[in-house]
Amino acid sequence: xxxxxxxxxxxxxxxxxxxxxxxxxxxxxxxxxxxxxxxxxxxxxxxxxxxxxxxxxxxxxxxxxxxxxxxxxxxxxxxxxxxxxxxxxxxxxxxxxxxxxxxxxxxxxxxxxxxxxxxxxxxxxxxxxxxxxxxxxxxxxxxxxxxxxxxxxxxxxxxxxxxxxxxxxxxxxxxxxxxxxxxxxxxxxxxxxxxxxxxxxxxxxxxxxxxxxxxxxxxxxxxxxxxxxxxxxxxxxxxxxxxxxxxxxxxxxxxxxx
Amino acid sequence: xxxxxxxxxxxxxxxxxxxxxxxxxxxxxxxxxxxxxxxxxxxxxxxxxxxxxxxxxxxxxxxxxxxxxxxxxxxxxxxxxxxxxxxxxxxxxxxxxxxxxxxxxxxxxxxxxxxxxxxxxxxxxxxxxxxxxxxxxxxxxxxxxxxxxxxxxxxxxxxxxxxxxxxxxxxxxxxxxxxxxxxxxxxxxxxxxxxxxxxxxxxxxxxxxxxxxxxxxxxxxxxxxxxxxxxxxxxxxxxxxxxxxxxxxxxxxxxxxxxxxxxxxxxxxxxxxxxxxxxxxxxxxxxxxxxxxxxxxxxxxxxxxxxxxxxxxxxxxxxxxxxxxxxxxxxxxxxxxxxxxxxxxxxxxxxxxxxxxxxxxxxxxxxxxxxxxxxxxxxxxxxxxxxxxxxxxxxxxxxxxxxxxxxxxxxxxxxxxxxxxxxx
Numbered sequence: 001x002x003x004x005x006x007x008x009x010x011x012x013x014x015x016x017x018x019x020x021x022x023x024x025x026x027x028x029x030x031x032x033x034x035x036x037x038x039x040x041x042x043x044x045x046x047x048x049x050x051x052x053x054x055x056x057x058x059x060x061x062x063x064x065x066x067x068x069x070x071x072x073x074x075x076x077x078x079x080x081x082x083x084x085x086x087x088x089x090x091x092x093x094x095x096x097x098x099x100x101x102x103x104x105x106x107x108x109x110x111x112x113x114x115x116x117x118x119x120x121x122x123x124x125x126x127x128x129x130x131x132x133x134x135x136x137x138x139x140x141x142x143x144x145x146x147x148x149x150x151x152x153x154x155x156x157x158x159x160x161x162x163x164x165x166x167x168x169x170x171x172x173x174x175x176x177x178x179x180x181x182x183x184x185x186x187x188x189x190x191x192x193x194x195x196x197x198x199x200x201x202x203x204x205x206x207x208x209x210x211x212x213x214x215x216x217x218x219x220x221x222x223x224x225x226x227x228x229x230x231x232x233x234x235x236x237x238x239x240x241x242x243x244x245x246x247x248x249x250x251x252x253x254x255x256x257x258x
Numbered sequence: 259x260x261x262x263x264x265x266x267x268x269x270x271x272x273x274x275x276x277x278x279x280x281x282x283x284x285x286x287x288x289x290x291x292x293x294x295x296x297x298x299x300x301x302x303x304x305x306x307x308x309x310x311x312x313x314x315x316x317x318x319x320x321x322x323x324x325x326x327x328x329x330x331x332x333x334x335x336x337x338x339x340x341x342x343x344x345x346x347x348x349x350x351x352x353x354x355x356x357x358x359x360x361x362x363x364x365x366x367x368x369x370x371x372x373x374x375x376x377x378x379x380x381x382x383x384x385x386x387x388x389x390x391x392x393x394x395x396x397x398x399x400x401x402x403x404x405x406x407x408x409x410x411x412x413x414x415x416x417x418x419x420x421x422x423x424x425x426x427x428x429x430x431x432x433x434x435x436x437x438x439x440x441x442x443x444x445x446x447x448x449x450x451x452x453x454x455x456x457x458x459x460x461x462x463x464x465x466x467x468x469x470x471x472x473x474x475x476x477x478x479x480x481x482x483x484x485x486x487x488x489x490x491x492x493x494x495x496x497x498x499x500x501x502x503x504x505x506x507x508x509x510x511x512x513x514x515x516x517x518x519x520x521x522x523x524x525x526x527x528x529x530x531x532x533x534x535x536x537x538x539x540x541x542x543x544x545x546x547x548x549x550x551x552x553x554x555x556x557x558x559x560x561x562x563x564x565x566x567x568x569x570x571x572x573x574x575x576x577x578x579x580x581x582x583x584x585x586x587x588x589x590x591x592x593x594x595x596x597x598x599x600x601x602x603x604x605x606x607x608x609x610x611x612x613x614x615x616x617x618x619x620x621x622x623x624x625x626x627x628x629x630x631x632x633x634x635x636x637x638x639x640x641x642x643x644x645x646x647x648x649x650x651x652x653x654x655x656x657x658x659x660x661x662x663x664x665x666x667x668x669x670x671x672x673x674x675x676x677x678x679x680x681x682x
Binding site: 055058069070071072073096107108109111113115 | 631658665667668670671672674675676678679
């Protein structure tokens, strides 16, 4: 009996297959037609049920998903499954940053999410990596190699990018700038986490958790240890798959879009 | 619609732009309103009013002007409609609720200004609102710094009179406001040539109070479970209250309430009895700003109240009985208006009490604090609201947005997560 969780994010699509334990997972770029990509991904695979989450969950709701849940709930369920004492989940995704506070039984008690801008998200790091002409996957280590830190004052992705351009023009070296960028985003995320009022254990997940520099700075700023799962990007899809295996939260309670 | 083109030309509207606006509205209204299930039949009147939003009602205003009357534009619940009516003039709440007019406004106003201010100014600057065009002058107020300074710029394009609203609820503040009412009375008399007598003011006050009473009746009907009317429809009724004919509107709200009370008696509703019941609190939602209600109700919740200028702040305080003299009536109006628990006041803890009362009396499962971006008074007050509700264990979701659609996905995620949280 296999169940699936599908996290259709703004940058990646993650599929998790679950039977007794984690069976398999796949990570793809979202691209311009996520519905088509999901259908290609699911082609030839059959599941007892599929629960979709992520930004594109409503697309799935009308087609192949049995049920849809928000990323906030999916990440909470996934993180809690991996660490039964988890009380706070930080999810830095492609275009959102979310923080959830869980009750001692794992229910979401409170959550925060960035407003309508990309500051504090994976997208911010992508744009900055491009400005520094490097792969986003290398940006974290690059920042960690810095001996000094440039001050980045702007949290707006557009303005921060022009700040980076002027720092480059001033001859500032690239690791120094990279460290400053990570510091800016970590400050922003830490503010959001404090607003929610974190409790330990704090699990840091989502694609942003792959970045070692961000992990280090965020942990320093919050003064807590962050637990990062081995595959931080799949936590949402894992949560969705677990919800599928448990027979959904409550059937048909999230209405379909008109 | 072709019938009105000559009227719109006479009003000096930018016809091409105005056509684009009117083309967008029916599809939007159909999607958001007409697609709702099990709407009360009496909503047909309000659908008709929206269908004629830039037509029949504007024609009525033009007819009033042709017979020598005046039309006065306003943006805020602090401006007393009864005083305007007593001068034989018609008060109309002006358009301020759509992204459509924002780009026009941004040619002049700072971009970091709240959408309501930009939208209202943009309608005048872009000549796309027949109501502001039809108005003889606009009455502004000082309920926030953004509006206060915008009115100075608006005055370059349209006759504008600004009345001061105090910042503190003190005897001195009341004195100031009463003085402002006397000043407004003199201004209205000068503009209309009509002397506002005690009798005229009593008659006008009764009309407006009857309208507010009808709206309070509607508000009370929403206590029922299941909710007999959607939040979208109830919000629409309050929005229309600002510009429709006061007598006809009151009759139709009462007819709607008759139907809703019938529904309550038979247990009929627009949403399942266990649908999460939401109170929306915060910045005003000027017509056609239906964004938040739509997301909430599309996600399976039902909005049962608005602690808002397009909600309880508009109709809740009642006009106190008085001896009927002009002075006593003006004092009663001042006292009533100052009972409006707007975030423009400091302190404004009564608003928090209001939210608590509504949350209890309307059996609310959660409160959504709605904040227009750059609306600093409500944004700051949200901090206190959040603390107070946490103490009462009432779930709160804070939303900050504007009129654009680009954050619909993020808002839907937040709303869905909030509903998941309160359903458990």
